[in-house]
Amino acid sequence: MPKRLLKGGRVVDPVNGRDGVFDVLIEDGRIARVGRDLAADGALVVEIPAGCVVCPGLIDMHVHLREPGQEHKETVATGTAAAVAGGFTAVACMPNTSPVNDNAGVTGYILQKAAEAHLARVYPIGAVSRGQMGEQLADIAELKQAGCVAVTDDGRPVATALLMRRVLEYAGMFGMPVIEHCEEQTLKGDGVAHEGFHASTLGLRGIPGEAESIMALRDISLARLTGGAVHIAHMSARQTLEAVRDGKARGARVTCEVTPHHFVLTDEMLGAPVPYDTNVKMNPPLREAADRDAMRQGLADGSIDAIATDHAPHHYDEKHVEFDHAPFGITGLETAVSLSFDRLVHPGVITLARLVELLSVNPARILRVPGGSLADHTPADITILAPDRAVTVSARTMRSKARNTPFDGWKLRGAVAATIVGGRTVYVNPEMANLRI
Amino acid sequence: MKKDLLGIADLSGEEIYRILDTADAMREIGERPIKKVPTLRGKTIVNLFYEPSTRTRTSFEIAEKRLSADTLNIAVASSSVQKGETLADTAMNLEAMAPDMIVLRHACSGACHLLARICRSRIINAGDGMHEHPTQALLDAFTIRQHKQRLAGLKIAIVGDLLHSRVLRSNVLLLTKLGAEVCVCGPPTLVPPGIERLGVRVSIAVDEAVAGADVIMMLRIQQERMRGAFVPSLREYFHVFGMTAERVKRAKPDVIIMHPGPMNRGVEIASDVADGPYSVILEQVANGVAVRMAVLYLLAGGVEEGSHAEAAA
Numbered sequence: 200m201p202k203r204l205l206k207g208g209r210v211v212d213p214v215n216g217r218d219g220v221f222d223v224l225i226e227d228g229r230i231a232r233v234g235r236d237l238a239a240d241g242a243l244v245v246e247i248p249a250g251c252v253v254c255p256g257l258i259d260m261h262v263h264l265r266e267p268g269q270e271h272k273e274t275v276a277t278g279t280a281a282a283v284a285g286g287f288t289a290v291a292c293m294p295n296t297s298p299v300n301d302n303a304g305v306t307g308y309i310l311q312k313a314a315e316a317h318l319a320r321v322y323p324i325g326a327v328s329r330g331q332m333g334e335q336l337a338d339i340a341e342l343k344q345a346g347c348v349a350v351t352d353d354g355r356p357v358a359t360a361l362l363m364r365r366v367l368e369y370a371g372m373f374g375m376p377v378i379e380h381c382e383e384q385t386l387k388g389d390g391v392a393h394e395g396f397h398a399s400t401l402g403l404r405g406i407p408g409e410a411e412s413i414m415a416l417r418d419i420s421l422a423r424l425t426g427g428a429v430h431i432a433h434m435s436a437r438q439t440l441e442a443v444r445d446g447k448a449r450g451a452r453v454t455c456e457v458t459p460h461h462f463v464l465t466d467e468m469l470g471a472p473v474p475y476d477t478n479v480k481m482n483p484p485l486r487e488a489a490d491r492d493a494m495r496q497g498l499a500d501g502s503i504d505a506i507a508t509d510h511a512p513h514h515y516d517e518k519h520v521e522f523d524h525a526p527f528g529i530t531g532l533e534t535a536v537s538l539s540f541d542r543l544v545h546p547g548v549i550t551l552a553r554l555v556e557l558l559s560v561n562p563a564r565i566l567r568v569p570g571g572s573l574a575d576h577t578p579a580d581i582t583i584l585a586p587d588r589a590v591t592v593s594a595r596t597m598r599s600k601a602r603n604t605p606f607d608g609w610k611l612r613g614a615v616a617a618t619i620v621g622g623r624t625v626y627v628n629p630e631m632a633n634l635r636i
Numbered sequence: 637m638k639k640d641l642l643g644i645a646d647l648s649g650e651e652i653y654r655i656l657d658t659a660d661a662m663r664e665i666g667e668r669p670i671k672k673v674p675t676l677r678g679k680t681i682v683n684l685f686y687e688p689s690t691r692t693r694t695s696f697e698i699a700e701k702r703l704s705a706d707t708l709n710i711a712v713a714s715s716s717v718q719k720g721e722t723l724a725d726t727a728m729n730l731e732a733m734a735p736d737m738i739v740l741r742h743a744c745s746g747a748c749h750l751l752a753r754i755c756r757s758r759i760i761n762a763g764d765g766m767h768e769h770p771t772q773a774l775l776d777a778f779t780i781r782q783h784k785q786r787l788a789g790l791k792i793a794i795v796g797d798l799l800h801s802r803v804l805r806s807n808v809l810l811l812t813k814l815g816a817e818v819c820v821c822g823p824p825t826l827v828p829p830g831i832e833r834l835g836v837r838v839s840i841a842v843d844e845a846v847a848g849a850d851v852i853m854m855l856r857i858q859q860e861r862m863r864g865a866f867v868p869s870l871r872e873y874f875h876v877f878g879m880t881a882e883r884v885k886r887a888k889p890d891v892i893i894m895h896p897g898p899m900n901r902g903v904e905i906a907s908d909v910a911d912g913p914y915s916v917i918l919e920q921v922a923n924g925v926a927v928r929m930a931v932l933y934l935l936a937g938g939v940e941e942g943s944h945a946e947a948a949a
Contacts, residue, residue: 396830400645402745402767402802405829475746519724521744523765607650 200622201243202226208247208583211254213552214560214572223253225579228622232574245636250587251616254555255571256288256580258562260534261378261432261507262355262366264290264321267308268297268577273512273600275312275321278532281510281599282319283626285532286615288580290510291566294331295354301326301337303345318625319618320580322348322568324378327366333358336366343373347602348566351378353432356414363418367427376428376454376565381414381439382483391523393466393484401469403522407485408436415439419446419453430565431455433509435483437493437600444502454565456505459531459538460485460605462494468605477518477525478605481511495548498557504565506557508535512601523588530604534596537590538606540613544586551586579622588614637934640752640759643768644809652810656778658930666925676705679702680735683709684726685762686742691897691921692762694741694773699928705736722931723747727754737935740764745802758935765818766800772896773806775927777814779920780851783892788815793845793887796855796876796904799826799866803896804855808834821845822855822877825866849887854879854895854905870903879905884914892916901947 210221210233222237223230225458247253264278273281273549282290292309296299300309306323313321325342329335331352339350350370357363357379366377387410392398394405415431419442422429431443434455446453460481465488468479481484497503511528518525539558543549549557559582563571570580594607617636618626624636637654638646647655663674665807681700685693693709719731723742727750730738737758740748745765753761763769777787784790792811798804798820808831812819818836820827832838839845846852857873867873886889893905893914901907910917 394829396833399828399830400805400834402765402805404766474749516722520722521742521750522746523744 202231203292203575203622204239204242204244205247205253205581206236206244207512208251208253210573211252211551211555212573213556214255215574217573218552223581224618225370225408225622228575228579230575230577230579232575239289241550247583248585248616248631248634250585252551252583252584252586254582256560256568256618256620257286257536257558257582258289258568258570259287259508259510259535260291260505260562260566262510263295263512263528264292264294264309265512266296267305271514275309277598277600278510278512279313279316279318279321280371281530281597283618283620284598284615286536286582287319287451287532288582288618288620289322289568289570290471290532291322291324291348292597293351293353294324294326296532299326299331300347301329301331301342303341304349306342306345319620322346322406322566324351325351326350327352327357327377328362330354336362336369339370339375342374342375345374348568349378349430349463350377351432353379353380355376356380356382356384360417360421364421364425367421367425367429371425371427371539374567378430378431378432379414379418380432381411381418383410383413383489386410386413386559391480391484392469393486395466395487397466397469401475403469406437408486408490411436411483411527412438412442419443419451420529422446423449423451426452428452428454433458433461433483433507434494434503435461435486435490437490440493440502447502455563456507457494457498457503458507459535460529462491462498463538463542464605465491475522476605477520477522478529478603479507480522480525480527481529482527486548495543498543499548504557504561505561506535506539508532510599511602512599515602518603524603526553530597530599530601533599534592534606536584536615537592537611537613540586541611545612579619581619583616583619583636585614585616585628587612590614640748641770641931641935642748642752642759642761644773644806644813645768647770649813652774652777653918655774655927655930655934656781657780658934659774659927661922662929662933663926665929668685671702672704673702674704675933676700676703679705679936681705681707681739681932682730682735683707683738683739684730684741685710686712686747687763689741689763690746691924692741695921695924696762696928699925699932702925703929703932705932717793723750724754727751730756731757737932742782760931760935763802765802766805767802768806769802770806771924772803772929773810773930774931775920775924776807776894776896777810778923778927779894779916780892782919782923783916784850787811790816790850790874791819791848792816792851792853793819793821793849794853794855795821795842795845797857797861798822798831798855799828800858800861801855804842807853808836812836819845823867826861843883846883847886850853850890852879852884852891852893854893856896856898856900857904870900874903877902879909881906881908881912884909894920897921
């Protein structure tokens with residue numbers, strides 16, 4: 200691969216204290232140098248358009264790629280195509296596939312598919328328990344060796360306090376965080392929407408925020424007991440955020456993420472504009488305005504560590520049913536950047552540097568994977584953003600196999616210009632025709 | 637009116653009164669020796685029932701037949717639902733045969749909204765999950781108006797399992813729209829969170845709720861509610877919330893007692909109250925036919941078909 204020099208972009212690289220116009224020299228798939236007015240010295244010069252931002256590659260630490268077993272929803276190939284189109288150079292995929300990723304065979308299969316697709320990096324996350332059944336621990340050393348970076352029983356919580364205690368202790372041995380889908384299952388019951396006025400008037404069974412926060416409190420207590428690291432996935436309720444803040448203040452090793460839909464939407468969407476739209480059915484559910492606003496506050500004040508999409512592709516047929524019968528989840532990879540710009544950066548809730556921390560620096564730190572920085576000699580995983588570019592979300596033209604997004608037709612400001620993985624350009628925004636990267 | 641009747645939420649006060657006034661005219665048809673008018677001749681109506689129902693289905697069918705519509709009934713047990721067909725596919729198949737209206741009863745809230753998005757046929761909600769049962773609320777309002785000559789300003793107590801009741805939701809929407817003063821009452825375990833935002837008072841004391849009431853509306857409590865720990869036992873429920881003659885005495889002397897059925901005697905309502913002088917429960921059933929005739933007629937575009945309107949009246 201020839202040397203390339205990205206010239207004239209605004210580099211936002213918080214880890215290295217950079218926010219300004221710098222050049223980035225890429226050589227042999229790695230970042231050779233970042234500096235002002237670097238000489239081309241035989242490198243192919245790429246002019247970064249004015250207003251564009253060069254930052255460390257974005258990492259989505261919570262996606263469902265559905266392969267193996269549910270290839271009608273998504274595959275590793277289509278999921279990673281969606282990832283790079285969304286600006287993500289790496290994704291961490293959840294183990295609730297069929298069969299469950301609870302052994303090296305499944306982990307290896309996912310990595311093989313990722314290598315074949317050759318787009319975004321894929322970091323598999325292994326199951327906490329065998330078959331995610333909540334009884335016996337999975338072979339976590341084997342999972343680690345095969346390439347898993349964390350463990351979770353996502354889709355459901357770690358079944359018992361005892362098992363959670365054990366996995367915090369055991370996975371801690373390998374430096375792997377335990378990612379937890381917080382849900383007290385008896386309190387959730389057969390709920391399908393946030394418990395409150397909107398669910399009540401629409402006759403939908405409710406799930407209170409406490410179903411999430413009670414489990415988070417359990418897990419944070421156990422993180423303190425064991426010294427293990429727990430990461431709270433897709434946080435939605437303000438009570439959970441309080442629990443996380445309190446845990447952090449007391450020194451627990453707890454981190455958390457929030458999805459774009461939980462900092463953008465509320466349960467008002469259940470009734471309008473499309474009543475009972477199954478594309479607003481997700482778990483945890485969209486909560487009320489006070490929760491949504493608390494999430495924005497948590498993103499701004501640093502209590503929330505990461506933005507992750509919980510990309511949950513489903514087939515059209517599966518969503519084209521009664522609200523009660525539809526599966527939970529929406530896609531997220533191809534809308535996260537635009538929603539984050541439009542709802543967080545442009546209104547001044549967070550800075551651009553903070554956005555890079557939430558989408559790149561912190562996910563890399565929590566999962567202990569490379570990236571999150573444009574340091575010399577590190578792999579050239581780079582995302583180029585176009586913060587002011589207008590976007591109309593179009594489900595039809597997404598790279599994901601699935602179309603289940605509530606954001607179809609939304610007009611937003613902020614786009615992905617290009618995505619570079621290991622020095623190789625894997626995505627260029629087709630609407631930015633003059634961009635040659 | 638809109639294309640479909642999915643819920644009281646979609647109706648204006650004016651539209652509600654138009655339905656009630658039309659039902660007044662329809663009631664007279666049921667008193668004739670030959671209870672049939674040609675109003676909906678040539679119209680095809682499908683009664684698509686995914687939940688068992690005796691009263692509502694029969695009431696719709698009688699209403700349809702009195703208006704001379706061609707009706708057919710599809711009940712869940714005999715349909716291809718058993719073979720795994722989705723509601724959307726069933727809807728598209730029915731749609732291919734071009735019925736004019738589909739009356740849907742379904743266990744899932746919002747099922748009729750899904751159907752309405754798929755079908756050109758007009759959809760009438762005959763009860764969807766815990767959401768709405770608009771024709772029940774309309775016939776309740778019709779019955780109240782018959783007895784009280786008005787709805788505005790009346791004190792109405794609704795007592796029972798509020799959480800799981802579509803009748804509750806439709807009635808609250810309708811009665812508050814027409815200016816009644818509504819108090820809903822049940823154990824806190826069975827109160828939908830945030831319901832007070834619909835403009836009703838929430839009470840957990842039945843004696844207080846019925847005090848001075850013009851109307852007491854009872855809601856059914858289902859046996860299986862004990863499993864979700866909503867109530868300890870039906871015996872205790874009757875003790876705390878059951879409508880007894882003693883409790884009825886706290887209401888106005890001319891109170892009327894209503895129940896959408898099916899009743900659990902000795903659980904939410906004592907038999908002597910259900911069968912007593914204040915009870916209008918069977919009148920509700922009788923009025924159901926007239927109200928459903930009115931809804932069918934108006935949805936079929938009654939106003940434009942002036943001659944038929946005269947025939948009906």
